[in-house]
Amino acid sequence: MNDITTTKAEKVDTAPDPLPVAEVDQGRKPKMRAQHVNVFYGEKQAINDVSINIFDDKVTAFIGPSGCGKSTFLRTLNRMNDTIPSARVTGHIELDGEDIHAPAMDVVQLRARVGMVFQKPNPFPKSIYENIAYGPRIHGLTSSKSEMDQIVESSLRRAGLWDEVKDRLDESGTALSGGQQQRLCIARAIAVDPEVILMDEPCSALDPIATAKIEELIHELRGRYAIAIVTHNMQQAARVSQRTAFFHLGELVEYGKTSEIFTNPKAKRTQDYITGRYG
Numbered sequence: 001m002n003d004i005t006t007t008k009a010e011k012v013d014t015a016p017d018p019l020p021v022a023e024v025d026q027g028r029k030p031k032m033r034a035q036h037v038n039v040f041y042g043e044k045q046a047i048n049d050v051s052i053n054i055f056d057d058k059v060t061a062f063i064g065p066s067g068c069g070k071s072t073f074l075r076t077l078n079r080m081n082d083t084i085p086s087a088r089v090t091g092h093i094e095l096d097g098e099d100i101h102a103p104a105m106d107v108v109q110l111r112a113r114v115g116m117v118f119q120k121p122n123p124f125p126k127s128i129y130e131n132i133a134y135g136p137r138i139h140g141l142t143s144s145k146s147e148m149d150q151i152v153e154s155s156l157r158r159a160g161l162w163d164e165v166k167d168r169l170d171e172s173g174t175a176l177s178g179g180q181q182q183r184l185c186i187a188r189a190i191a192v193d194p195e196v197i198l199m200d201e202p203c204s205a206l207d208p209i210a211t212a213k214i215e216e217l218i219h220e221l222r223g224r225y226a227i228a229i230v231t232h233n234m235q236q237a238a239r240v241s242q243r244t245a246f247f248h249l250g251e252l253v254e255y256g257k258t259s260e261i262f263t264n265p266k267a268k269r270t271q272d273y274i275t276g277r278y279g
């Protein structure tokens with residue numbers, strides 16, 4: 001767990017150019033690389049020239065005040081903004097060196113490789129089993145019922161839900177508690193064998209106990225997947241992430257090791273935000 005401590009009082013007034021990689025990650029091969037990304041909703045620009053690299057075995061938190069563009073930017077990473085008619089994205093984004101906007105990129109495949117978990121748990125109105133089996137089936141990942149059973153079990157185990165649901169796989173996913181539903185949605189994302197998991201405020205609809213379980217799960221999943229999480233909650237960012245990106249007014253102001261962002265931020269805007277002066 002990282003501590004949030006008060007930062008130094010005096011900071012330079014202007015933000016430095018944010019580095020696309022935290023200094024400590026220089027030279028590492030990123031899982032995802034975003035370069036000069038802009039997002040517009042109609043005429044309005046919501047993301048302004050954001051460059052950032054995201055790494056395997058790290059949780060990267062996107063923080064910043066409401067409306068700063070955290071969710072919009074997260075959605076660029078698996079082209080979810082394509083589903084919003086007024087949204088237009090420019091710039092370059094790669095997954096393992098592949099351009100995610102290339103004509104040859106299959107967007108359904110991309111969204112399996114870069115899975116997403118939303119703010120409000122959104123299980124399908126189907127059985128717990130079917131919630132998990134649906135993705136592997138449409139992606140042709142299994143050829144037999146026993147293989148599918150294995151995927152369902154291993155996904156639920158990895159999401160920390162198996163013991164709670166193994167005797168009621170035929171019950172509706174929507175009958176679970178909110179926290180269980182969110183872990184079901186994480187299991188559903190895991191079932192198609194993703195490389196990156198995007199989480200958009202995954203705990204904001206959950207109580208503290210369910211939130212603690214999801215945070216624990218994020219810790220366990222990080223060894224296997226690159227994870228990017230949007231959160232309003234700075235304590236949560238400090239607890240779950242190793243890298244933090246601070247957004248303000250559509251810009252990436254600062255990106256670095258979580259411990260440094262929270263204890264010794266370089267930009268005054270970051271300092272003002274983490275000390276609660278706005279947001």
Ligand SMILES: Nc1ncnc2c1ncn2[C@@H]1O[C@H](COP(=O)(O)OP(=O)(O)OP(=O)(O)O)[C@@H](O)[C@H]1O
Pocket residue numbers: 041046064065066067068069070071072073084086232
């Ligand atoms: N579908 C949309 N159509 C038009 N404008 C949008 C849409 N989604 C977001 N915006 C605008 O884009 C800007 C960034 O919004 P976004 O939701 O990405 O910010 P955020 O930092 O995630 O905010 P919050 O923490 O409140 O969820 C805001 O001004 C918002 O009003």
